[in-house]
Amino acid sequence: MEVPKRLVLDTTALVNHLRPRQKQSSVTKLQGFAELATTQINLFELYLGAYKARDVVLNLASVKGFTSTIKVLPFTDRAVETAGKTLAGLEKSGHRIEIRDLFIGSIALEEGYAVLTENKEHFKRISGLRVVTEQEILEKLDKNP
Secondary structure, three states: OOOOOEEEEOHHHHHHHHOOOOOOOHHHHHEOOEEEEEEHHHHHHHHHHHHHOOOHHHHHHHHHHHHOOOEEEOOOHHHHHHHHHHHHHHHHOOOOOOHHHHHHHHHHHHHOOEEEOOOHHHHOOOOOOOEEOHHHHHHHHHHOO
């Protein structure tokens, strides 16, 4: 597996970066290897989590600080149409997808990005979208430092 050149960071990757369990998060290790971005939908999820947290002020500062350093992709008309088309196809075939994951994946697909997530099962339902996990990325980066 080759590290994608452009990666949308899903909320799981963002949270793992903001609250690292290791010395370096996958996001930190990816800097310089890939163009990193996130979406307005992920930003919403980060703010939702910050406002639900015990220390709202600290969490808001963390979200605002990080998101000021990363490209945030908008939910464009093209992505909206892709999301509608994808959901219609999934529903016809009896499959489901969490609506926010659909929106994130549609934005990434339309902007030419892969998605970095721990919820690979959610995103793989979006046809044409490349999805990678943090574990896959870390294994690849550790083999080729």
